[in-house]
Amino acid sequence: MEPRISPEIGDDAAFYSDIGRSLRIRRKELGLSLRVVAASVGISPPMVLKYEAGAKVSSATLVQLAAALDCLPSEFLNVPDPYEQPMIRRLVSAWSRLPNDEARTAAIRLIETLSSDAASPPQSSDPKRRVALRDQNHEAPAIRFGQSAAPKDQPKRRVS
Structure with a gap:
């Protein structure tokens, strides 16, 4: 076909x-x-x-x-065969060599952890580090109602 x-x-x-x-x-x-x-x-x-x-x-x-x-x-259905992808074949081959259910469960947990880490930006309890991480991920800072968007070290402008 x-x-x-x-x-x-x-x-x-x-x-x-x-x-x-x-x-x-x-x-x-x-x-x-x-x-x-x-x-x-x-x-x-x-x-x-x-x-x-x-x-x-x-x-x-x-x-x-x-x-x-x-x-x-x-x-x-024009669905690509996943086994045609080299990475999938390697994964299936490695999976079949795992010795027991305990090893397979550990592999699943590792993949889930890696995939959830990739989906969410890194977190830090240090506020300065959080700002650096936010800037690294190009996220806009959150501004609360009534708060100025100007950084604290810059004076706020008055509009008359």
Whole structure:
């Protein structure tokens, strides 16, 4: 199957049209008739034709169609195979070598800690350090109602 550009999010017609096109291409690659595919799924040949034309197809039917066409349902959805990514393969390979559940639990905790640290800026109890960290992260300082935005070392301007 050749790769396609996925439709815009929320564009159901394009989404189901892409699925239908993939179904038809796969069926023809295998040299199967509508009748054979329909019989193996338990639907009528005209229904297979409707799916190939872009009619909405349920996930259960899509799974059955994929089995009849000897492929994975994700192949019709234009979803990249995560195992094609080298980092994912390395992670899965390392995971499979972990000796026990205790090691796997520790690995999960480490990944969760690293991912939550990356999502939130570093914190400090030292106010000067917090300002430096805030400036480093390009966050605007919080200004409370009635408070001037001018730094304390600069005089406040009077507007008359």
